[in-house]
Amino acid sequence: MKPGAVVLGGDYQGLGIVRSLGRHGVPTLVVDDERSIAPASRWAGASLRVPGLRSDEDVIEALSLARARFGGLDGWVVFPTRDENVAALSRHRDLLARSWRIAAPPWDCVRVAWDKRETYRLAQKLGVAAPRTWFPLDGDDLDIPAPAIVKPAIKEHFFYATRAKAWRADTAAELRRHYERAAAIIPAGEILVQELIPGDGQFSYCAFVKDGEPVASMTVRRTRQHPSDFGRASTFVQTVPLPAVEEPSRAFLRAMGYYGLVELEYKLDPRDGDYKLLDVNARTWGYHSLGRAAGVDFAYLLFRDQIGAAVPSANARDGVSWIRLATDVPNAVVDLRAGRVRAGEYLRTLRGIDTEAVFSWRDPLPGLYEIALLPYLAVKRGL
Structure with missing residues (x-):
């Protein structure tokens, strides 16, 4: 039987993984502890609601339940979408690898991203600029x-x-x-x-990395986020050429001996012109589906590597845009009222959007589900 993928978390990030793999004929199982939209996708094979995914024990129990419920999952690739799930999979890799392929880095890598004290200590050691x-x-x-x-x-x-x-x-x-x-x-x-670094210059380096070296990469400007001050998630992102963050990102990942998907977040400091490292996400990131629109299908590249298939090198095209309207529009209304954004400037950014986080004419049901779930999502997780 062709191996498939278990996606831990069914929000728009998990939906991006389901669509990426499903378009290539890879069967998927969505496991979540919340009401979510990914199971509504035409490419989602099955779904499982579990009591929790917060702790290490929750994740191990959820995978055991999936095996008991569906069977035939040996060798399937497990994709985490939350930091705590990455940590759980990494800490228990030896146990879980008996039955699953774990699409998360080893704990020595994850620890550096998981604990920001370790992130900034490594940045200082390597001379990578940070606040x-x-x-x-x-x-x-x-x-x-x-x-x-x-x-x-x-x-x-x-x-x-x-x-x-x-x-x-x-x-x-x-x-x-x-x-x-x-x-x-x-x-x-x-x-x-x-x-506090002034200004709003938010940028990221995104990559699929193997043996500490990027195989496929993408650099972006995260133009808007929700909330606007210290965003939990990006809402409008565009691919841009950004050579200034490529070498420090490569040096950081090389020092970690990194494997898997990763996003390194930077902020441009207008006081000295340096891009300062803010965060490292050792997993898929919210806008990873932008990669496919720009020519780098991150989730599928990781899946291919997990099953031993060849992975071609790739770099994302510049000028490709991604938006999540469910959070971008309400946040823009708040910023417009506060005078932080002008209506004309905002509307111009909506022209020619290449891909939306959830809505797709080829796969419309998740978009309809998200509209129905908006009150629930606002209360449960602040969208």
């Missing part, structure tokens, strides 16, 4: 210039409690208040304080 970052152990270590941001070293320990990636502090008093709020949620040792 100035402090690691205060208590309230007495807050002699830090504002404006600054308070953020977690390990996102999952913070995000599910706050639905925020970071908090902005414009004064010393705000910094102390946010630090104390964070300390009530996560251990003090996991709290980072980072300088």
Whole structure:
């Protein structure tokens, strides 16, 4: 039987994986602990709702349940879409690899992306530019210039409690208040304080990497995100030539000995012209389906490599755009009211969109499902 893929998470990111593989005839099973849209795709073979996917035990139990329910899944490739699922698969790779192919890097790689303290330490060691970052152990270590941001070293320990990636502090008093709020949620040792880089120049280097070297890559400008200040997810993205981030990204991935799909997020600092490394995502990213429209079908490339097939090298075309209207439009309304965006400028970006995160004329049901699920998604995960 031809091997298929188990996709952990059925939101628009998981939908992108299902469509990527399904177009090539790869059967898929979507496993999720939420109501989601990917099972509605014409290319989704089956779906399974499980009680949870948050902990390591949840992920192992979900895969065991999938084997018991459907059978015949030996050798199927497991695609994670959330950081905590990547960590679970990596930490238990030896156990899970007896039955599955694990499309996630080894734990030594994931650990560097999972814990931002490790991310910034490696960046400093390699000379990769990053925002100035402090690691205060208590309230007495807050002699830090504002404006600054308070953020977690390990996102999952913070995000599910706050639905925020970071908090902005414009004064010393705000910094102390946010630090104390964070300390009530996560251990003090996991709290980072980072300088606030001005401007909105958000960029990324995306790649399929093998033995630390990129086989296929894409560089993008993340023009808009939701929310606008410290976005949980991009809403409008375009491929652009970006040689300035290619070499530092390659050096970082080479030092990690990386394998798999990865996104490195940067912000252009207008004060010195450097692209500063913000984050490393050791998995598919929200707009990975932009790659297929630009000539780099990331999920399918990883699948081919997992089953031992040849993987051609590729670079994305420039000038290709991606949007997620369900979050981009509401966010734009907020920004228009606040005077951060002009209506004409925003409308011009909507012309000639190459691919939408969910809606597709060839696969319309997920788009209709998303409209029906919008109230649920707004409450459950803030979209």
